[in-house]
Amino acid sequence: MKYTKEYFLRFMEIFAKHLAENKDYLTQLDAAIGDGDHGINMDRGAKTALQRLSDTNPSTPSAVLRTIGMALLSSVGGAAGPLYGTAFMKMSIALGNKEEIDDKELVKALEQALLGIKGLGKAQVGEKTMVDVWEPVVTFLKEEIINGNKELKDVCNELVLLAEERMKATIPMQARKGRASYLGERSIGHQDPGATSSYLFFKSLCEALGGN
């Protein structure tokens, strides 16, 4: 399949819709082990991104992702702002100025995004952060799409299930990074908000494929 700028615009609309619908839920998750702003921040960021996209009408996938990245960087704040902002910026850089992207290029861009997140936040899998969703999902996509020559649409059911499972797997973890780590053992038993918004991120990538 080919991914055009329209795909990424659709993705951002769907991601924004999920963030808006889950604003309170994400905020509640963050209130339990953080400072209760993750949903508010992500929702504000997504709305800013949509606004900037409609104001500036970028012409390539890379330009769309750059616009989103800059919008998130300058409007989300907190830990999630630079992390998601960097993720989109890295994807933008990875895509160069192509009009159309193929599945392998898309996965490589996501891999760069993951590296950006890990470079900035220094988190490893198991530390109860968004990395706990991103890393296994990107590994899965590399396996299936780059090595296995499948397309994203072929693996979407599995991908969303995997993201959800990894998101839930953060519940028994003790946080080692971010605000939740201050709680020590009291962070155990709660789902990580950033892992949850990351699940929504990957779900949106898939939903943007169809009319869905």
Added chain:
Amino acid sequence: MKYTKEYFLRFMEIFAKHLAENKDYLTQLDAAIGDGDHGINMDRGAKTALQRLSDTNPSTPSAVLRTIGMALLSSVGGAAGPLYGTAFMKMSIALGNKEEIDDKELVKALEQALLGIKGLGKAQVGEKTMVDVWEPVVTFLKEEIINGNKELKDVCNELVLLAEERMKATIPMQARKGRASYLGERSIGHQDPGATSSYLFFKSLCEALGGN
């Protein structure tokens, strides 16, 4: 009947007991239309007075009342402190240094106390203050004891009923003096805390007569 210093000591103990028992009640009344401290203040004052009496062991009725007055003045604060303090000081002055006081002298002392309260607070009957109990009660005592030659013990039932009735009569009044006056019409429908402690004052005067 003759009133010795023991009578006044007994009176203060009974008054203190009533104030302690009604501390919360008086405070609640004051919270409704004032600042919620009348019971606390009077209870603290009465305890201070008892302490000073036992420390200094004054030898005459006048000295007992002076000790009480000074204790109230320096420990009650608020509006009630100077008003009750002045009342006891004026009684003390009125009694000179007699060892024994008769009924008429007692009533004259109470009349001086009332004048002291009115001189300091400038309140008239009907303004929802302690004067609404003090003035009718003192008028009644003058009538019965000074003009009618009765003794306090003969009129105690009536006196306590009268004090209670005048206390309750403050409920429909609109306050014109003290903190409650700030409420304007909202002070209507609440019983005045100072009138209530004044009722306890006169009740204690009577109860100090018997073993009661």
Added chain:
Amino acid sequence: MKKLINNPEHVVKEMLEGMAAAHPELIKVHFDPNFIYRADAPIKGKVVLISGGGSGHEPLHGGYVGKGMLDAACPGQVFTSPTPDQMYEAAKTVEGGAGILFIVKNYTGDVMNFDMAADLLRSEGYKVESVVIADDVAVEESLYSAGRRGVGGTVFAEKIGGAAAERGWALEEVKRVVQKVADNVRSIGIALTPCTVPAAGKPTFELGEDEFEFGIGIHGEPGRKRLKIKPADEIVQMMMDAILADMPLEKGDEVALLINGMGGTPLMELYIVNRKVSQILDSIGVKRYKTLVGNYITSLEMQGASVTVLRLDDELKELLEDPVLTPALRWKS
């Protein structure tokens, strides 16, 4: 009731001990009777300013003891007027031979207790004058009540009177200028929550989850009316309407503002209040000469705010600018 205290009966004493420990270079504390006084008192030939009132309004008054403001402050029990012996002993400790000015907030108990202290001191030959501060426009028909309450205007009265005394003015002059403040200052307060007097253990009044109290005093006494909560700008408009109805200001007038928190309100909200107050004054051409924003006269942990407007002339402006060095207010020193 949850409070960072030990024993409700010892809060005032322990607070005073904590104050003495924090500011030894500025103030000293005397116990039994309780008063806070300037570390450098008595100052020969200086008129002394003494104020006082119930505790629970901190930093008022103890926080305003120091150079260029009060010479002594007499804290009563929480929300309870101090007793005459406090003012009497404080005056004797700090007075410097040039007379004593009492600054009294207009509450029945305060006025009576200060009056008794003044009588005592006068009977011993001291020159004592009083100015009563009654700036709360929430109290409407003041002819039929104990009169307006003294609230935020007290801070300006103490600052400006303190400056005059520090300059060496005579008692009559210090009194005149404090009276001028009293005549030209208006305040009004609102509350979103009540507060709890430690010894009482329960809130002073009840307020619904969607209500606020308009025209609150500083003792947890309810106010003028209870209303459904509104946006800050609408509440501030009501407050300024009440003040301006009572003391109309004209284009070109200059004012000092005190945007005061009642103790439990974040500074963020006070600045949001100041934004609207400033807009209203700007729109009628009144010049904001100086603005204080913060907790200056409080009601324990009450959430709410008051606005105080002082109309200035050149004399008041100069005295307001004079150096002040106290625990809670300091500039130019």
Added chain:
Amino acid sequence: MKKLINNPEHVVKEMLEGMAAAHPELIKVHFDPNFIYRADAPIKGKVVLISGGGSGHEPLHGGYVGKGMLDAACPGQVFTSPTPDQMYEAAKTVEGGAGILFIVKNYTGDVMNFDMAADLLRSEGYKVESVVIADDVAVEESLYSAGRRGVGGTVFAEKIGGAAAERGWALEEVKRVVQKVADNVRSIGIALTPCTVPAAGKPTFELGEDEFEFGIGIHGEPGRKRLKIKPADEIVQMMMDAILADMPLEKGDEVALLINGMGGTPLMELYIVNRKVSQILDSIGVKRYKTLVGNYITSLEMQGASVTVLRLDDELKELLEDPVLTPALRWKS
């Protein structure tokens, strides 16, 4: 949620407007991106200090902009780190050619956002250094977490660093002395109530009527443990034990103290806390050189307090005493 606000989404902007209206002689405010900066900026040849963090901690940081303290402060949304464009624009507005020092509270988001801003500025040729403040001893196993949080120690870092910069010290020297503060300061906080972020509309956590939270941060995040409420003296003893276990003090050591209210606690209670803190330090022969008591770094309307102890040497004492003139801290000017 009852607050004196208009729209939860506009609280930061409206607060900034209110600040600008209150203190025009000291600060200016830039919007989009938001930052507060010294009215007299840029100052040629002076190292500039920039800090920032989530809003809701007022007066931190905006209240500390002015002579002898910060050159600019970048307020994020409530309890949310500011974004890199804020620090970037603020730095370009105030820098005077002698370099830029970022003072960053140690939170993942703050550190990442300041780092991104520093990278951007460095790529344009500016000299940028950062000191991270991580003074909260409540965070125990800091090797397995994001590290200690930056809390009350930040106030001292900004004051002392600001004095060094005002004296004309070079960037390396200013950084050195701020790092010295960071190394010698410890804090711990407790909360009696949570607070409510306006945009969230409900409390950040729940606390029983008879509980307090020990080791609270400043973002409404829960602390080390939840305990049954105790007398203030016992709570303060626990707090001081935690600080002294981490930074043992010896007889003859001198310290500066910050007895800080979380926003909703009456000054009376803070002084009661200071009483016990002072008693504990006195009992081990530690000299209290300077004590600040009040709301310096808050969590909206949270009830609670934090204690910060800074171990001093002669250099820190001198810089601490230097004049400072900001909306929320001023002396000798």
